[in-house]
Amino acid sequence: MPERSHTVSFRPRARLVSVLGEHLISDPAVGLVELVKNAYDADASEVTVELSDLGDPEATSVIVTDNGTGMTLDDLVTKWLSPAMDHKESAKRRGARTAKGRLPIGEKGVGRFAVHHLGRRLRLITRAVDGDELTLDIDWDRFDQSEDYLDGLELSVHQRPPQLFTGDSTGTRLEVTLPRAPWTEKLVRKLHRTLKRLQSPVHEGETDFNVRLCCPEFPDLQDVSPTDILNQAHYEFRALIEPDGRCDFEYVCKHPVLSRRTRTGTETLSTEISVDGAFAECGPFWLNLYVWDRSSNFLQATGTSSRELNAHSGVSLFRDGLRVLPYGEPGDDWLFLDQERVQAPAERIGNNQVIGLVSVDQSSNLQLRDKTNREGLIENQAFQDLRTLLRAAIKLFVTHWRHDRPSKADRRVKSGTSSDLGTARALASEIEKTASNEIKVHRPETAPTHLQETPANDSAPEEKAVSQRQAVKELMDELASVSEAMDEERRRRDVLRQLAATGLAAERVVHEFGRQVGGAMAQMEQLERGPRTGQSTTEALNALGVALRTLRSEFRVLAPYETAGRADRMRTTSMLDAARLAVTLNQHALASSGVHASVTGQDFRARSRPAAVAQILDNLIHNASHWAAIGPSPERRVEVVLRPASSQIVVADSGPGVHPEMHDQLFDPFTTLKVEGTGLGLFISAQLADSLGCDLRLAYEDERPEGTSGAAMVLQFPIERDNGENGSR
Known part of the structure; x- marks a missing residue:
């Protein structure tokens, strides 16, 4: 039998209206808002929503009336009765505006499904300019229950002399009865809130569109004017x-x-x-x-x-x-x-x-x-x-x-534990001196006679001195105990800082890890499915090799963080090695952003924890590469400058710089202008610097590397005199 072809087409059943009405409109309040927006598209300046007899579902009516352009018979047949008609979307693409200068809000041609969702009966009355009134009655139950095709259910449009839109008036009125769900107070309140917020209170464009809500059973909800x-x-x-x-x-x-x-x-x-x-x-x-x-x-x-x-x-x-x-x-x-x-x-x-x-x-x-x-x-x-x-x-x-804001977070405050304990010890020493001199000053010869007399129940001066010394000893012991506890707390904080820094670094690895593992798994599946010989196998193995080498490179970012969770001991560290390592760790981010990084200046050594220094510089360079990539300068660069004479490392970039309003809060937690930033990087880095006895801050103007215009950060180490042991200083 020879091959033959047949011409066929989709023929939607009438119940499609019911299916779409249920799924396209979430509730009656949303449906009514859609009808209000249709009035806007019809160039109406006023639209009124009336709810009446809400206590009796059989008598409840929802009426939406606008004074827009109305519809001709052709509009009614070819647009309103043609679901998914794209005349509004086409108008937007052409830039065609209405007489009031509006672009249509709607574009899907599904407004009539909102009417279906509101109730089971509809009477539509409309009139266009210089035309007769048109009326259309729809019993939606016919569509819900019929097995006929959508175009098989005929509707009747009646044409009559104007009765509602008389004189020169035009517009459309939709009268919906037999609601599908009762209009509860909660639903009316939602409608009120939605209509009240429908128009932007600061919109500077079209303003001649007013919405009224008439609901006699809830008079306090009838005002839908925008909020003040x-x-x-x-x-x-x-x-x-x-x-x-x-x-x-x-x-x-x-x-x-x-x-x-x-x-x-x-x-x-x-x-x-x-x-x-x-x-x-x-x-x-x-x-x-x-x-x-x-x-x-x-x-x-x-x-x-x-x-x-x-x-x-x-x-x-x-x-x-x-x-x-x-x-x-x-x-x-x-x-x-x-x-x-x-x-x-x-x-x-x-x-x-x-x-x-x-x-x-x-x-x-x-x-x-x-x-x-x-x-x-x-x-x-x-x-x-x-x-x-x-x-x-x-x-x-x-x-x-x-x-x-009055409740803003406290500014970054450095620990004052040592100075506070020193002050307390000095105070205790003064108390002890006072106790030692108690005998000498207890009865000065120059004192008035009535002050030289000691009450019978008063302790002897020697006994008072011993008592005060004992109190001082107890105070000193307690201070020593407090100092020991604070030292332990300081060690705990150092570990937490390292853990936090590790978390930030790990977050940077996750994205690339997922991407490379996904690619590797795809190649593995290809090898498992197909023959293990030939060109395809070679290509799959090469792809696996690239993915694994990339992962190995990415995980180098975490290498300086391997001491996290335990205290890294203080030791003399090469700052040049730390700076080069930090640049290497950011090589992928720098390359992908087209940013050139350089390390200049002479090496110097300082007592520090190597992992902490690497973490600080890693974060500074990572930030600098981000801002250099979006800065105004066509030459994207990051400079790391070592300055032995002042024991400084400066990290500068060619980005947009730090806004003056940000200077005082730059190191506060959760301060960031990055869209997905946590605002913790500089805060944790500053905390790590503090634990090393260093200072992390914005560079002063005379500290900026020559020719840089973006942000410049200074990691300042304590300046120590050369005692002959540090040959590189």
Whole structure:
């Protein structure tokens, strides 16, 4: 029999409407918001949502009325009754705007499924300019129960003289009855909150779009005008963020117990996006942050209601002034604020203390597209880039916030144990001297007669002196015990510092480890499946060899950390060896970023723990390579300079440098402008330096290597006079 072909096509069943309605719309509140957005796309300036007879499901009605352009018969048939019609998406691609200058918000053509989700009966009334009114009645039960094909269920559209939209008025009215779920108070409150937050309170574009909610059974929920709580914020941050990472910002501190201060500037946000001139796939956008300290007295001082703050908190995303759900909803941590705050509660802001407004212009962000279920945006590269830039901008805000807030973490304080014990011992010595002189000064001859008389119950001077000496001895013994305990605590802290540094280094290995192991496993599977001879086997073995050699090289990063968990003894160490080792450990990061590193100057030796010195320099060079890669200088470089005369090692880079506002908090824990940074690297390095008796700090201007413009860090060792034993000094 000869081969034949047949022409076939998809024919959806009528119940597809029911299936899609159930799965594309999560609840009635979301469905109503979709209908409101459709009114916006129809160029409406007003849309009213009416809920009535909520106590009786048989009588409950939901009505959405707008004064938009309405629909002609052709619009109704070819657009509204054609699911997935892409006329809105096509309009956006062409840049075609409405008479009011709007780009459509919708793009999937699924709004009619929101109507299905709301109730089992629908009456649609619409009128376009200079046209008759059209009415359409739909019994959705016919679609739910029928086995017919979708195009087999005919509907009737009636044309009549205007009765609802009379005169020159146009618009669309959707009357939904027989709700599929009861309208509880909780659901009405969710709708109220969603409509109240639907429009950005700071949107500077389209403003002639007003939403009204009419619900006589809950009169206190009818006001859906945007909140005015923003003026009560303790801190404000406004920024315009470009695809190349450039951030023009203004920060304002308005805390009730602090003097008002404002900072403005331009920063290049630290992200991988801006490396090698790469731009984000999202377009420019605006970020507004309004942040509160949630202490009750601070909230009261600005007249902020905790309940209202709870209702509006979170970081919301707005597109052309209208909100995209679910970003900013309770429990939605799309920027990982709460996740990071759990790790450092006092050093991060959480969703419950911030009202964030991310404003996106559709015309420059066409890659930010809705998911079909209208619950957020497709998480493509444009969305990932948007989130990365947002997280970097929020970290920029946090650096200023931590600097100003009344409850900011204490500045790095060096241990004062030795000096405190010395002071206590000196005080004890003074007490002993006083006791020894007690007999001499107890009855001075020049004292008045009434003071020379000793009460009968008073101890003899000699006995008092012995008693005081005994007290001094007990105090000295206790001080010695305390000193011993503090020495042990210091040793424990040193071990913990080394463990923390090891963890940071290990984190850098994990990514490459996973990638190489995955490739090696793939080659192993190929060898196991196929014949073990021929060219393919040779290639697989070569690939395995490359993966194993790469892993061996990567794990060299952890070599200086092998003493972690036990105290590394102090000994004379070559600083040149330590610097070269640190550069070698960062060879992969330097090469991948196109950064050249050099070690210059004369070697010198100092008493230290070799592992600790390597850890400090490793972290400094790793940081420097990151910032050199995104700095303004086309010549990416890191310089390590040894200075024997001043017992210094200087690590400098060609990056953007350290912002003056960061100088005082650079070594505080959790301070970072890296998107995925922990803010612990410099803190741990400074702690390690302190345990060596060294100082880690920013370089003074006259200490910077010549020709460098970025950050410069100094590891300062104690300066000791040459006693003839240190031949290299």
